[in-house]
Amino acid sequence: MIDYEIFYRRSRAFSNGAKRLRNSKQSATQPLCYSHFSFYQSRDSYVVDDAQSIETFFRLRDDIEKLSLAQYFCELASELAPEMEESEDYLKLVLNCLYMLVSEKRSQTFLKPVIELRMLTLAGYMPSLGVCSACGKEPEGNVFFDIHNSCVYCAGCRPSGERITKGILNAMRHICASPAEKLFSFELAPDSLKKLSSISERYLLTQTRRNYRALDFYNKLFRE
Numbered sequence: 001m002i003d004y005e006i007f008y009r010r011s012r013a014f015s016n017g018a019k020r021l022r023n024s025k026q027s028a029t030q031p032l033c034y035s036h037f038s039f040y041q042s043r044d045s046y047v048v049d050d051a052q053s054i055e056t057f058f059r060l061r062d063d064i065e066k067l068s069l070a071q072y073f074c075e076l077a078s079e080l081a082p083e084m085e086e087s088e089d090y091l092k093l094v095l096n097c098l099y100m101l102v103s104e105k106r107s108q109t110f111l112k113p114v115i116e117l118r119m120l121t122l123a124g125y126m127p128s129l130g131v132c133s134a135c136g137k138e139p140e141g142n143v144f145f146d147i148h149n150s151c152v153y154c155a156g157c158r159p160s161g162e163r164i165t166k167g168i169l170n171a172m173r174h175i176c177a178s179p180a181e182k183l184f185s186f187e188l189a190p191d192s193l194k195k196l197s198s199i200s201e202r203y204l205l206t207q208t209r210r211n212y213r214a215l216d217f218y219n220k221l222f223r224e
């Protein structure tokens, strides 16, 4: 795992000055670099004064699928993390997912729904995945996930929406509620992971009501 040396605040800063920085500093302002920045404020914007790279994730550039997924992870954080507030949890999540991606400790199909659901949870979009929203009982067998109302129903109450297995439901519960250090500690069969990825993506698009350019690019290349 990576040591986190800075407290991350999502902010918009201009790095025009980076061109004037010494060569050793230039890599710190490249995409997918985890870096320590010093800013100064200029009127209503921030300007990068100094930058030191901590982790470059350069190996992602050797694989277009991993690279496009990594850019999607960063776009998610850019869109969902609060601006100008401490957002260390978002930073840790993105860094850990990039680390898992580059080290191949977890597959792309595993990491995509993990980051989508976990980041939605951080951003206040956590679905209600406990008991059936109609009868209040623990759903057994097939479960129905309502992506519009962010809740689940048992087959006896409302067999509509996305049908998921109990295994997928438990994986979703784990992703949303487990402690950060246990986030990647679950298993799901490849077919179920694929289904989970499809559901988490549609849930993300439905709840946040926006498109993600990096996701469109990733899907065009690897899903169509």
Ligand SMILES: [Zn+2]
Pocket: 132, 133, 134, 135, 136, 137, 153, 154, 155, 156, 157, 158
């Ligand atoms: Zn029910």
